[in-house]
Amino acid sequence: VTAILDEALVAHVGFVAEHGPVVIPTTYGRVGDTLYLHGAVGNAGLRAAAGGRPLCVTVTLLDGIVFARSAFHHSMNYRSAVVFGVGRAVTDPAEKAAALTAIVEHVAAGRSAETRAPSAAELTRTLVIALSLAEASAKVRTGPPVEDDDDLGLAVWGGVLPLTLVPGEPVGDGIGVATGVPASVRGWQRPGA
Amino acid sequence: VTAILDEALVAHVGFVAEHGPVVIPTTYGRVGDTLYLHGAVGNAGLRAAAGGRPLCVTVTLLDGIVFARSAFHHSMNYRSAVVFGVGRAVTDPAEKAAALTAIVEHVAAGRSAETRAPSAAELTRTLVIALSLAEASAKVRTGPPVEDDDDLGLAVWGGVLPLTLVPGEPVGDGIGVATGVPASVRGWQRPGA
Numbered sequence: 001v002t003a004i005l006d007e008a009l010v011a012h013v014g015f016v017a018e019h020g021p022v023v024i025p026t027t028y029g030r031v032g033d034t035l036y037l038h039g040a041v042g043n044a045g046l047r048a049a050a051g052g053r054p055l056c057v058t059v060t061l062l063d064g065i066v067f068a069r070s071a072f073h074h075s076m077n078y079r080s081a082v083v084f085g086v087g088r089a090v091t092d093p094a095e096k097a098a099a100l101t102a103i104v105e106h107v108a109a110g111r112s113a114e115t116r117a118p119s120a121a122e123l124t125r126t127l128v129i130a131l132s133l134a135e136a137s138a139k140v141r142t143g144p145p146v147e148d149d150d151d152l153g154l155a156v157w158g159g160v161l162p163l164t165l166v167p168g169e170p171v172g173d174g175i176g177v178a179t180g181v182p183a184s185v186r187g188w189q190r191p192g193a
Numbered sequence: 194v195t196a197i198l199d200e201a202l203v204a205h206v207g208f209v210a211e212h213g214p215v216v217i218p219t220t221y222g223r224v225g226d227t228l229y230l231h232g233a234v235g236n237a238g239l240r241a242a243a244g245g246r247p248l249c250v251t252v253t254l255l256d257g258i259v260f261a262r263s264a265f266h267h268s269m270n271y272r273s274a275v276v277f278g279v280g281r282a283v284t285d286p287a288e289k290a291a292a293l294t295a296i297v298e299h300v301a302a303g304r305s306a307e308t309r310a311p312s313a314a315e316l317t318r319t320l321v322i323a324l325s326l327a328e329a330s331a332k333v334r335t336g337p338p339v340e341d342d343d344d345l346g347l348a349v350w351g352g353v354l355p356l357t358l359v360p361g362e363p364v365g366d367g368i369g370v371a372t373g374v375p376a377s378v379r380g381w382q383r384p385g386a
Contacts, residue, residue, distance in 0.1 A: 009356075010255055010269070012205035014216035020247030021214050023207035025273050054213030062203055062358070067378055069369065071297050071308045072315040076203070080218050104264050108354075115264045115349055122265040144366035152369035156308055159365035161301075161378050163202075165255070168355035173337035176262065176345035185260055185354050 001136045004081040005030050005059055006191055009107060009165075013037060014056040015049045022048075028057070029102030035083060035131045036090070036099035043127065050089040050129045057083040057131060064163050068145035069156040075141060077160060083136040090128040099128045106191055111184040165190055194329045197274040198223050198252055199384055202300060202358075206230060207249040208242045215241075221250070222295030228276060228324045229283070229292035236320065243282040243322045250276040250324060257356050261338035262349040268334060270353060276329040283321040292321045299384055304377040358383055 005011075005028075014023045024045045029036045035057060039046035049055055059081045066075040090096045097118065104112045118126070145158045170185045198204075198221075207216045217238045222229045228250060232239040242248055257270040283289045290311065297305045311319070338351045363378045 009258075010253055010271070012207075012216050012218075012251055012253070014205075014207040014214035014249070016209050016214050020277065021207035021209050021249040023205050023216055023249045023251040023275070025205075025251060025253040025271065027269060056207070056214040056216045058205055058216040058218060060203055060205070060218040064361075065202075065300055065381070067301065067304065069309060070311070070315070071293060071305055072311050072319070074297055074300065074304070074308070076220060076300075078203070078218065082216070084213070100264060104267055107258055107267065107269075108260065111260065111267070112264055115267070116262060116344060116347060118263070118265050122263070126265070144364075147369070151309060154309060155370045155372050157365060157372045157375050157378060158369060159363055159374075159378070161363050161381055162361035163358050164361060165356050166359040168257075168357060170352055170354050171337075172350060172352035173340075175337075176340070176351065177348045179348050179350045181352075182350050185350060185352070188258070188354055 001081045001133060001138045002030065004061060004079045004138055008059040008061050011057050011059045013049060015053055017048060027103055027107055029099060029106040031098060031102045033133045035133060036102055037129045038100060038103055039127055041125055041127045046127050046129065049087045050127060052086055055085055055087050055131060062163055064160045066145050066160055067158060069147055069151040069154045069158050073145050073147060077141050079140045081136060081138045083131060083133055085131045085135055087129040087131055090130050093123065096123055096128050108184045108188055109191065114182050114184055194274045194326060194331045195223065197254060197272045197331055201252040201254050204250050204252045206242055208246055210241060220296055220300055222292060222299040224291060224295050226326045228326055229295060230322045231293060231296055232320055234318055234320045239320050242280045243320060245279055248278055248280050248324060255356055257353045259338045259353050260351060262340055262344040262347045262351050266338050266340060270334050272333045274329060274331045276324060276326055278324045278328055280322040280324055283323050286316065289316055289321050301377045301381055302384065307375050307377055
């Protein structure tokens with residue numbers, strides 16, 4: 001579970017709103033056995049998630065498309081982690097700061113040391129939710145297609161097309177003080193990969 | 194919404210189970226204003242989703258990491274679509290077959306013509322759920338970081354690192370009848386991209 005959480009960048013957070021389920025994408029960070037989500041204090045979805053309600057946070061890494069000889073056996077290679085729990089709003093300033101650092105570091109290792117740290121006002125404006133990893137599971141599919149024996153006589157290619165999230169060329173915003181592209185950007189790779 | 198659905202490969206389906214929300218990743222297809230999900234008839238999550246309960250299906254394309262001069266203004270460029278509705282189990286054989294074709298074609302354009310079509314038994318073993326796109330919304334973030342004016346004097350790089358899902362080299366399973374890598378695999382690109 002932790003390996004999958006560390007490698008993915010986006011989590012899908014599910015909670016139950018008045019009219020039914022809601023699933024929102026968000027970044028996150030991990031410190032030990034705790035997952036941290038964050039957002040603006042005004043974020044209705046996140047506020048709902050912090051209100052002591054049950055959450056389900058799912059993270060999925062898509063590793064490849066599985067091409068089978070039959071339409072039926074087509075599949076995806078993937079790794080997913082599902083975390084169930086009740087969100088806890090983080091109020092302790094030290095835990096909040098550590099959680100936000102973890103979120104930035106998760107997205108781009110080394111970045112937190114390069115940037116201006118959050119001010120007291122920014123910390124106040126940020127809602128951080130902690131979720132224990134105690135109730136979590138992982139699901140993984142790897143390898144070639146499963147085939148029916150009868151289909152192996154068909155002249156159809158079977159195999160896997162691997163997929164990877166790849167960084168492109170950094171695009172500077174061209175304002176402010178001119179600087180080189182820093183290590184956290186230049187050397188970025190999918191976390192944990 | 195449809196452009197986002199067409200380009201992404203994995204949806205996160207949220208529904209409310211006995212003990213709270215559940216979010217599961219799955220592939221999908223689109224025909225007009227209907228989204229189709231599928232899975233084994235024995236798939237408990239999918240069965241729950243088909244049972245006339247409210248669903249939330251969220252699809253997220255991660256386009257880049259937004260590096261700001263402050264930790265606070267870091268963000269992601271993304272496009273997400275959120276669909277709310279009640280799932281309908283598809284029983285009409287023609288609609289079911291069309292939905293499954295749409296799912297295969299969504300993942301790899303041209304593939305359904307290369308493979309063996311589903312047998313009657315396979316159709317029976319497959320649960321297909323239709324979800325109307327009538328209640329759907331999209332959310333998009335693009336462009337450079339938002340910065341506080343005061344931070345523009347800092348010697349910190351600000352900009353975007355684009356991210357793209359890229360196919361690697363196809364890996365054939367090396368069994369059955371020897372064939373070349375077909376067009377759907379060799380020419381694969383992120384759908385709609």
